[in-house]
Amino acid sequence: MTPLAIAVAAVLLTAAVVFAVLWLVERARRQRVQEAREEREWDRIDRELEVAEQAGRFRIIGELGDVAVASVSRVVSQAEGMRYAASSDPEAATRSAAALETTARDALADLRRLQNAAAEGERDSAPAPSLHSAGDLFRVMREAGLEVTSTETGERYDLRQGAELVVFRILQTSLGNALDHGGPGTRATVGFAWTADGLHVTVEDDGIRAAARRAGLDRDGVDKATAYSAEDDLRAVTEFVEGPDLNELRDRVALYGGVLNARSVPGVGFSLSVVFPALRHHNGVHGVPLR
Incomplete structure (x- = not known):
């Protein structure tokens, strides 16, 4: 070189x-x-x-x-x-x-x-909204494109004003989120269960399936488009769902002795469940004051 x-x-x-x-x-x-x-x-x-x-x-x-x-x-x-x-x-x-x-x-x-x-x-x-305002809320949400149905079991009892306000906010926030995330055509079911053990409020939607329906798919097509795995099921059961709206709801519910659970439902949409146990006398739901 x-x-x-x-x-x-x-x-x-x-x-x-x-x-x-x-x-x-x-x-x-x-x-x-x-x-x-x-x-x-x-x-x-x-x-x-x-x-x-x-x-x-x-x-x-x-x-x-x-x-x-x-x-x-x-x-x-x-x-x-x-x-x-x-x-x-x-x-x-x-x-x-x-x-x-x-x-x-x-x-x-x-x-x-x-x-x-x-x-x-x-x-x-x-004036603060109450359960009597729920019908107006459902009507407004239907006009916006959400298909709302409600069921009620048990004998309804009086709630304190603050407790009624909390229940209304649960409905308002849950249905609003269902429409925001699921879009028009989403079906939401609101459930009230009045028992001696307490009040149980549920809001469930099918936002995932609604997106597939808007794409023009038939029943079989919707089922295929929204298929999910066992891992999806496990994740839905174990994950902790949070966000500004849900965190605010948790704060409201906790102030009245309630327990809020929120989770995604694979292949379907979202589910929210709130229980106000009768044993928690400070919750104001059953007319028993905080001492």
């Missing part, structure tokens, strides 16, 4: 080494930039989730505050009535005192819920 060839080879080798070093440096720089960009994106997502969570908590606090104010107002009204009755009818005053005690305990329960919600973490001027 001639000296010239050796020199050329050395130059080429040096150039290759320099090029490789520069390439590695540039690659490392781009990777750092990408990692920094991803980190900023995750920080942004975390901030948005935190803001959404706080906004949900503020809504809960605002609504609980409205309920507490209404409860205290009833205490004041009953106290005034008892004062007037005491001078003319002692027995009526005694009955009023018993009613006042019950109302005061209810007000205390509402105030404690408000305190708990504030400690852990837009208020409408319109």
